[in-house]
Amino acid sequence: MKISLIAALGNGRELGKDNKMLWHIKEDFLHFKKTTMGHTLLMGRKTFESIGRPLPGRKTYILTRDQGYQRENCQTIHSINEGIELAREAGEEELFIAGGADVYKQTINKVDTMYLSFVDYVGVADAFFPEWNSEEWSEVESHEFKATDTSLGWRLVRLERI
Numbered sequence: 001m002k003i004s005l006i007a008a009l010g011n012g013r014e015l016g017k018d019n020k021m022l023w024h025i026k027e028d029f030l031h032f033k034k035t036t037m038g039h040t041l042l043m044g045r046k047t048f049e050s051i052g053r054p055l056p057g058r059k060t061y062i063l064t065r066d067q068g069y070q071r072e073n074c075q076t077i078h079s080i081n082e083g084i085e086l087a088r089e090a091g092e093e094e095l096f097i098a099g100g101a102d103v104y105k106q107t108i109n110k111v112d113t114m115y116l117s118f119v120d121y122v123g124v125a126d127a128f129f130p131e132w133n134s135e136e137w138s139e140v141e142s143h144e145f146k147a148t149d150t151s152l153g154w155r156l157v158r159l160e161r162i
């Protein structure tokens with residue numbers, strides 16, 4: 001099973017503020033949907049609550065230390081390794097780490113692929129993507145999306161661990 005990470009980050013690695021996203025880029029949402037459709041998403045409890053529901057067509061694993069936490073049509077997990085093992089046992093081909101900051105930090109060293117959307121955003125945030133060593137990663141795909149009247153510019157990159 002492949003383990004991938006998917007995230008959108010600003011120029012200063014901003015991810016979110018007050019448990020919300022910082023931008024709404026339709027094409028980036030569509031990219032997230034297309035990339036993750038049919039697969040399993042592993043996310044922190046705060047990210048799940050920010051989204052508020054399981055995303056259709058995908059399995060949702062919610063990571064929490066709360067032993068009583070249950071949400072309809074979601075799987076609660078209490079460690080990252082538990083999530084990885086469950087997905088593997090279920091025959092998942094590609095498990096997606098979907099954030100947030102706390103979960104990315106704990107998983108960046110376990111993933112083979114990172115789908116990163118670099119958004120031309122600078123601003124206040126309270127959640128940040130971890131730093132990574134670019135020498136350990138090779139950029140295998142990149143698409144530039146120019147800013148429009150209604151959207152920030154952004155660049156979609158796929159990185160593979162060397």
Ligand SMILES: NC(=O)c1ccc[n+]([C@@H]2O[C@H](COP(=O)([O-])OP(=O)(O)OC[C@H]3O[C@@H](n4cnc5c(N)ncnc54)[C@H](OP(=O)(O)O)[C@@H]3O)[C@@H](O)[C@H]2O)c1
Nearest residue numbers: 007008016019020044045046047064065099100101102103
């Ligand atoms: N831009 C993006 O691509 C993107 C993607 C996702 C999220 N975000 C943003 O990121 C922010 C949320 O990130 P965050 O760091 O605050 O929270 P988070 O990573 O979504 O969730 C943190 C929670 O996960 C649980 N957890 C973490 N590590 C655990 C472990 N080892 N074992 C068991 N449970 C564990 C804990 O839940 P309990 O407290 O319940 O124990 C912890 O409070 C929001 O602003 C969101 O909008 C941005």
